[in-house]
Amino acid sequence: MEKLKLLGTYTSPFNRRVMWALKLKGVPFEYIEEDLFTNKSELLLKSNPVYKKIPVLIHNGKPISESTVILEYIEETWPENPLLPVDPHERAIARFWIKFMEDKIPIMFAFFLSNPGEKQDKAKKDCLEVLRTIEEHGLKEDKKFFGGTNIGLTDLVFGLLAYQWELMEEIVGVKLMEVHSFPRLHTWAENFKSVSVIKENLPDRDRLFARLKGRKEVLVGSSKSH
Numbered sequence: 509m510e511k512l513k514l515l516g517t518y519t520s521p522f523n524r525r526v527m528w529a530l531k532l533k534g535v536p537f538e539y540i541e542e543d544l545f546t547n548k549s550e551l552l553l554k555s556n557p558v559y560k561k562i563p564v565l566i567h568n569g570k571p572i573s574e575s576t577v578i579l580e581y582i583e584e585t586w587p588e589n590p591l592l593p594v595d596p597h598e599r600a601i602a603r604f605w606i607k608f609m610e611d612k613i614p615i616m617f618a619f620f621l622s623n624p625g626e627k628q629d630k631a632k633k634d635c636l637e638v639l640r641t642i643e644e645h646g647l648k649e650d651k652k653f654f655g656g657t658n659i660g661l662t663d664l665v666f667g668l669l670a671y672q673w674e675l676m677e678e679i680v681g682v683k684l685m686e687v688h689s690f691p692r693l694h695t696w697a698e699n700f701k702s703v704s705v706i707k708e709n710l711p712d713r714d715r716l717f718a719r720l721k722g723r724k725e726v727l728v729g730s731s732k733s734h
Contacts, residue, residue, distance in 0.1 A: 512537040513566040515552050517544055518711060519719045521668035522575040523563040528664050529579055531705045533586045537565075545726075576606055579661050591661045602655055602662045605646050609665050612638045616668075619684075620676045620720075621727055628682075635684055639693065642666070647692040652699050659703050663696075670697035671710055675717050679724055 514530070514537050516523030530537050542552050542562050555564045555571035564571050565578045572581050583592055593599050615638060619631035646654060654662035669685070677683050687694045701707055 511566075511568055513540055514538070515540050515542050515549075515555065515564040515566070516562045517542055519716060519723065520562060521672055524709075524711070525664040525667055526563045526565060526575055526578050526582070527709060528667065528706060529582045529591060529661070531709055532591065532659070533582060533589050535582070535586050576610060576665065579664065583661065591659070591664070593655055593660070598655065602660060605654060605662045606665045608641075608646070609662075613668075616673070616676075619682075620680060621724060622680075623728065628680075632682060632684060639685055639690055642669075643690045643692050647696055649692065653696065659700070659706075663700055666696075667700065667706070669693065670700045670706075672716065672720075675713070675720055679717070679721050 512530075512535065514523070514526060516527070516539065518541065527539070540549075540551070542549060544562065548560060551566075552562065552564060553560055555566055556562075556573045559573065561573070563575055563578060564573050565581065566572075567581075567585070572578050579591075583590070592602055615631070615634045619628070619635045622628035622631045651657070653659050654666065673685060677685065685693060701710070
């Protein structure tokens with residue numbers, strides 16, 4: 509019998525996307541919560557000695573790190589219920605947008621961790637540019653998800669925009685993803701959250717909000733002390 513373990517943390521959108529992929533595939537796994545700030549486990553340090561980060565998927569004792577790499581591994585290892593298109597061009601497009609989101613996530617977290625002032629103003633401008641690009645070029649008006657009628661890996665990678673981004677905006681006190689400005693994104697987010705596997709495996713809103721707020725306070729406080 510296959511043994512599958514997922515090392516992650518509750519607040520991590522990178523961990524959440526891997527969890528969703530396994531659930532959509534119907535692959536059973538053991539989830540192990542990691543404490544990244546005060547007590548990283550020996551299993552994590554051994555499994556990901558290069559970055560010492562989550563998520564890590566351990567399949568029959570063999571670890572795989574980095575969420576997008578893990579997603580590709582899951583797709584290749586369990587091809588049933590495919591999460592990437594069959595058509596080579598459509599697969600390439602899906603990978604393009606996955607790479608786009610990975611490249612832009614630091615910009616979005618820079619907005620979350622910034623304080624009012626020039627840095628936050630720049631972060632807001634950069635985030636709005638990212639959101640406009642997704643709205644105008646990533647999402648098609650006639651498609652329910654990024655790849656069409658079925659949820660796929662691209663949607664999982666963009667998942668934080670559907671459930672976590674509004675909490676980050678609330679904590680910062682600035683609303684960027686307005687319905688009237690980004691109607692396609694909002695429709696996509698509702699479609700995404702309506703998928704039963706996603707809906708059943710979303711983090712608790714209040715718990716996630718408290719953890720995100722606490723993390724911001726710790727990281728911003730730490731940067732001020734230097």
